[in-house]
Amino acid sequence: MPSNLRPDDGCTLLIDGKLSKGSGGVFATGNPATGEHLGWAADARTEDMAAAIAAARTAFDDTGWSTDPAFRARCLRQLREALREHIEELREITIAEAGAPRMLTAGPHLEGPVHDLGFFADLAESYSWRTDLPIAEPMGMRTRRQLRREAVGVVGAITPWNFPHQINLAKVGPALAAGNTVVLKPAPDTPWCAAALGILAAEHTDIPPGVFNVVTAADHLIGAQLAEDQRVDLVSFTGSTATGRSVMAAAAGTVKKVFLELGGKSAFVVLDDADIAAACAMAAFSVCVHAGQGCALSTRLLVPRSAYDRALEVTAATMSGIRAGDPADRRTVCGPLISARQRDRVESYIALARREGGEVVIGGGRPAGRDEGFFVEPTLIAGLPNQSRVAQEEIFGPVLVILPYDGDDEAIRIANDSPYGLSGSVWGTDPERIDKVVSGIRTGTLGVNGGTWYSVDAPFGGYKQSGIGREMGVAGFEEYLETKLVAYPA
The missing domain is CATH 3.40.605.10 (Aldehyde Dehydrogenase; Chain A, domain 1)
Structure with missing residues (x-):
């Protein structure tokens, strides 16, 4: 032994x-x-x-x-x-x-x-x-x-x-x-x-x-x-x-x-021909995995303006159903942040979102009954532009910013309007439109309609400051x- x-x-x-x-x-x-x-x-x-x-x-x-x-x-x-x-x-x-x-x-x-x-x-x-x-x-x-x-x-x-x-x-x-x-x-x-x-x-x-x-x-x-x-x-x-x-x-x-x-501030792009509910539920779930402590997690959700209300509803409902809990429990997806210092950092960004005029739709605090340890609730932020610090800077917590866009070209522009270029997702049904968006986004890895890029034989890394x-x-x-x-x- x-x-x-x-x-x-x-x-x-x-x-x-x-x-x-x-x-x-x-x-x-x-x-x-x-x-x-x-x-x-x-x-x-x-x-x-x-x-x-x-x-x-x-x-x-x-x-x-x-x-x-x-x-x-x-x-x-x-x-x-x-x-x-x-x-x-x-x-x-x-x-x-x-x-x-x-x-x-x-x-x-x-x-x-x-x-x-x-x-x-x-x-x-x-x-x-x-x-x-x-x-x-x-x-x-x-x-x-x-x-x-x-x-x-x-x-x-x-x-x-x-x-x-x-x-x-x-x-x-x-x-x-x-x-x-x-x-x-x-x-x-x-x-x-x-x-x-x-x-x-x-x-x-x-x-x-x-x-x-x-x-x-x-x-x-x-x-x-x-x-x-x-x-x-x-x-x-x-x-x-x-x-x-x-x-x-x-x-x-x-x-x-x-x-x-x-670092990363990856975009989850939902095209207007996608299954909005399925896509937004996946975006909400993935940002909560391991309390959002993953550089390649998509933390900006880009949705068509015409479907914004529906996307906000689905995303909020999904995140509200995910509880920050004991990592030893087999059912837990969102565990603790690594330290009090990291929890303070995440909470400071949530406070910043409020000061910048954003709306904390879901979460924003510490979960009830979790007085010990370093937990933050899964949090959805709306009402901020992509230029805001909360949408530009890596938070490294279970925090998702939802952003509306008009047309595929603007979705690409917003996705690329970041110092990072590590990962991201694209959801849609038209192969030509998907390929255009995938080709336009400058990032090292992209998943399409839930495709998983993580594998030992697949290279991982980023563009720009990633x-x-x-x-x-x-x-x-x-x-x-x-x-x-x-x-x-x-």
Whole structure:
């Protein structure tokens, strides 16, 4: 059996193959549904992060990890099996620490990303690491050319709290499969989810010391070392756009590769030939999932002005039927926000909506009977223009803004009138009109009539200030590779 995946002694650092406490002692992790203390996590300091980076650098430079894809595939499958063997313990940690609704742990909150490690293990074995180009004669010199894809080197992965397993594994899986070594810095709100990954990797896999490191810390700024340190070759960051800018600026000093998956304010566009009731009910439901704490959730509902009253009625009725509740309950869709700080942020936007002249149609407060924990009612806001802050800024809570439009062209314009371009939805019946709207919206993923874009083999990422690069799929795997051209006399 492994060490306790709820490490009460705070031994949650994995550095150079060893589990240890941090130089800063320990910090507390809590339950957002109750506000209660759960336990302790290792509080790393700069010297701990420096040691993890050094271990990753040595493992990349001095071992055969980067040149042995079959071995890497085997190690990833070992990690997947270890996670599966302890899936119930991981499930309870995820519900307790992240406030994840139990129903979602059977999908993207846990079991899905664990299963998806197999995709990257398979890819490590099947990928074309070397490709011959046609013979060419540059400047009259007959030349045989070969493209080689090689690991970037040391990867610093900085992850948020909202879907910790999905995002941790979407970075660690392809980065390791591609032959890199990794230092994972998780969010302070969900250290145990990452620590469990480190414990199982250390005790149930043949991953060599230094190849995979986990550094938990109460201080967000510990992750900045990964962007600044010249021994790190790539930083993969998921989080807010504001923090992404800081990561980008810090990485500029060493001109390292940067992958950024940032914020969103995605539009759910309902065309006038759509089933208004079905579409608006889906929009209302989806924004409440995990209390709206998903960067790709559609938080602006665009409806035809001619159907506005009907859309408002259906959306309000659906949201009023969704209760913020205990994430451990199998029926719960909308659990707690991650912290009091995040609840305050969401409530401040609801107050702002009122000050800006908007109407809070449904919700807007804390649910009755939920005095403990960090809950906000599913909230529908009407009467604001798309230029309002509430319609422009990422709130990260169960808050939906409904906006009327006149004609397909205006729907496209409003959808694009945002600094973000991460995701969205289009509902309608005319294929040509749907295709026009889909082609016109500048965003990285779109679902049509309920189609689901999330899958391990499908690239995910955004346009504009929603990020740089793609995660998942072959495209996400290739973010962790360099391209080398070798030329020989033919």
